[in-house]
Amino acid sequence: MPFDGLFTRAMIFELEEKVVGGRVTxxxxxxxxxxxxxxxxxxQNHALLLSAHPNYARIQITSIPYTNPPVPTNFTMTLRKYLENAKLTGIKQLDNDRVAYLSFATRNELGDELPLLLSIEIMGRYSNVILINQTEKKILDTIKHIGPSQxxxxxxxxxxxxxxxPKQDLLDPYVDSSQIYKKLERQFPSREILAKQIQNSYQGIALEHALYLADCLHDTGDITVNWEKALLQIxxxxxxxxxxxxxxxxxxxYDDELVKQVAKSLGELLDNFYQNKATSDRVQQQGAQLFHIVKLNLQKNRKKLKKLEETLEFTQKADSFRVKGExxxxxxxxxxxxxxxIELPNYYDNEKLIKINLSNQISPSKNAQKYFKKYQKLKNAVEYVTGQLKITKNELNYLEEVETQLELAExxxxxxxxxxxxxxxxxxxxxKNKSGKLRKNKPGQPAKYISSDGTKISVGKNNLQNDQLTLKTAQKKDIWLHAKNIHGSHVIIHSNSPSNQTLLEAAQLAAYYSKARSSSNVPVDYVEVKNIRKPNGAKPGFVIYEGQQTIYVTPSIDEIADLKV
Incomplete structure (x- = not known):
């Protein structure tokens, strides 16, 4: 991704206008x-995100809300010690590299001036955030510790x-442009070759941006003007x-036909681009244990289901044992x-002869009793296996629901x-806490949306929220929605007579927060909450309903984003 030196420079230009001169609160x-x-x-308050993620490292102003963890890390405590109420005096870039230096002015415990530097290095898996005492050139702390062994x-x-x-042996395009001009005086290469020449000559230019600059240089007119005009777009x-x-x-x-989405600022652009990617990555990392447990239990129950079905199929032979015994x-x-x-005529099948195996170690009557015992054993097994099949299928259905919620989770x-x-x-x-009691953790709040006509819509993001929302929060006359026969969220329209537009928008939410998120023409059932019932002993999130109607929708992330509170 082209968070290269050029984009870093453009981002610093945006940050200088918005946050330089402000204080850290x-x-x-x-x-x-x-x-x-x-x-x-x-x-104004600006949330400045400094990321050293190996895949999504960046610096930007973000509008995505984040939850502050209850226990701060050591690095957080160091930053709070030195930077709280510090003034951001400037932002500079190291040459044209992906390194930004944030300068802060503050005072130490004695009241003396303490200039600090916060270095953000955007370098893939080597990315880091480093707090530096600018006077002594000493590191106070880093978000990633790199020792001599590494x-x-x-x-x-x-x-x-x-x-x-380490400084690269390349030119800064904003300082020295002569190299590319000399090459162009000798030849006018293809777009791809020219882009490679740009990358080999100049620092901090990703391939996508090198190709763009190559196109600019291929345009008719003065080469110098085209080159400098392109670079000054920052x-x-x-x-x-x-x-x-x-x-x-x-x-x-870029030309309009190539543009997929536009944004008002570089910060908003990165929010749009990274939100789903980074969220999915964080969920995979933080929820690794949950994914593992669910996957393990799914595998175990699928094997169990297969064995039960084989056993049930075998029990169909029970009647043949009874006939042989008789x-x-x-x-x-x-x-x-x-x-x-022995071969005997089967009076249950037009006197056709049937071969019956016997044990030569026991009497004829005990051979007959042996077949009756097999029959009784299989007959008893049918009832047990049928019950176990129902339990296992319910278990699988529940685990698949949880798996879907993990895939869609934030x-x-x-x-x-x-x-x-x-x-x-x-x-x-x-x-347990110190008094020996379990901590009572309340479920999080459902996601809140407002339809285009102002009606409130709530979406449960997991089974605990679904039960709370549908069975306790919602009014009897409210409208309940769920993707038809598909794992997904409960959606509540907090109105007893929603407009067709609100119903359509709520159905889109139900389809989006389901296993069918990427599908089109998704069926969504809707019914009044009073027609929803939870069976005794049912798993979290499971309900049954009647009297529903069905609407078909295609979920759209853009339309859903417009409804978010």
Whole structure:
């Protein structure tokens, strides 16, 4: 992805206008590799996200809400110690590299000035956030500790001397443009070759941006003007997501037919681009244990279901054992001790002869009793296996529902799902507090939406929220929706007579928060809440209903985003 040196420069240009001169009012670390500084500038609060994620490293102003963890990390505590109420005095870039330096002015415990530097290095798996004492050039702390055993040339540990990342032997396009001009004086290569020449000559230019610059240089007119005009777009960016072999974000202005989505700012652009990708990644990481438990139990129950079905199929032979036992009893006088088999006429099947195996170790009457015992055993097994089949199928249905919720979950939904799995016995129960009692954790709040005509709509994101929403919160006359015969969320329209538009929008939410999220023409049932019933002993989230109607919709992320509160 092209969060290269050029995009870093454009982002710094945007941040200089919005947050430089502001003060740090809050510091949180919602995820292991990401820090958020809330900066109050120009009478506004800006959430500045500093990410050292190996795949999604970046610096931006974000509008996505994050939950502050109850226990702060050591790095968070260090940042709070030094940066709370500090003034952001400037932001600079290291050459044209993916390194941004945030300068802060603050004072130490004695009241002396303490200039600090926060370095954000956007370098894939080597990305880092480093707090530096600018006077002593000493590292105060880093979000990722890199010891001598990991990197002999550049140690990133508290107390170590800070060293900038190794300088590349490439030119800064904003300082020296002569290299590319000299090459163009000799030849006018193809677009791809020219893009490669640009990358080999200049620092911090991703392939997508190199191709864009190559197109600019191929345009008719003065080469110098075209080159400098393209680079100066950082001052007036055009934030957009562009269709390519893989979609990518950029600040360059592309032709309309290539544009997939536009944004008002680079921060909004990155929110749009990374939200689903980063959220999915965080859920996979933080919910790894939950995914593993659910997958393990699904495999176990699928194997159990297969064995039960095989056993049930075998029990269909029960009647044949009964018939053989009755025939042996009827024709007992024909059987001699020591025989291993006998053919007898089957009066249940037009007197056709049937071969019956015998044990030569027991008497004829005991051979007959042996077949009656087999019959009785299989007959008893039918009832047991049928009951077990029902239990196993319900278990599978429940686990598949939880699996769907994990796939659709956001990080803040995971504690509810974990609590539910603990209550259902799939995970060890939560730890007791000092008084020996279990902590009572309340389920999170359902997602809230407002329809285009102002009607409130609620969406349960997991089974605990679904039960709370449908069985306790909703009014009897409210409208309940769910994707038909598909695992998904409960949706409530808080109105007894919603408009057709509201009904359609709520149905889209039900389809979007279901296993059929990526499908079209999804059937969604809707009915009044008073027609919903939860059977005794049913698993969380399971309900039955009657008198429903069905509507067909195609979920659209853009339309749903417009409904979010």
């Amino acid at each position: 809050k510091i949180s670390q919602p995820f292991p590799n990401e820090v958020i500084l809330t900066i109050r500038a120009k009478r 990197n002999r040339f550049r140690t990133l540990l508290p107390g170590a001397t800070y060293m900038a990342p 001052e007036n960016p055009s934030p957009m997501i562009v269709n390519g072999k893989k979609d990518f974000f950029t600040f360059f202005k 025939l042996l009893t009827t024709y007992l006088y024909k059987i001699k001790r020591g025989m291993t088999e 990080p803040q939904d995971l504690p509810d799902i974990k609590l539910e799995l603990q209550q259902e016995g799939y995970l060890k129960p939560q730890k």
